[in-house]
């Protein structure tokens with residue numbers, strides 16, 4: 001079994017700008033690169049779990065989402081860090097693009113993205129946490145059986161370390 005830290009994306013690893021699709025608008029949250037690096041060095045998969053209803057709304061495409069995620073990992077590589085995988089929900093019940101305009105099972109606070117990741121990587125949910133800046137992130141975590149941690153938006157590494165310390169996780 002592996003263990004993971006699930007991260008929300010917008011407002012958690014990057015500054016929330018509203019329907020981010022272009023890396024030119026991408027700005028790291030303080031401590032985000034170090035938090036990801038901390039996961040890489042301490043035996044946690046770093047997995048992003050993000051609602052991207054901009055796809056359903058027609059603001060950008062799934063290809064744009066994937067391109068941005070690849071670009072994020074290129075940037076992290078310069079710091080010797082990486083996101084292990086990205087899981088995203090492109091849906092919204094009121095979307096303008098018909099095939100994405102569904103009441104899906106993956107849009108947070110629903111747990112499907114986290115559950116899919118847990119299955120793919122044989123993740124031990126009891127050893128894993130999810131950090132996000134919105135209550136629906138915490139709810140998605142809890143709905144998946146993973147402990148959810150609300151991020152105050154200040155420094156992601158500090159939030160991660162205190163979250164893991166609090167349950168006596170091994171930080172070696």
Ligand SMILES: [Mg+2]
Nearest residue numbers: 008010011133
């Ligand atoms: Mg967010």
Ligand SMILES: [Zn+2]
Nearest residue numbers: 089091104106
């Ligand atoms: Zn979905």
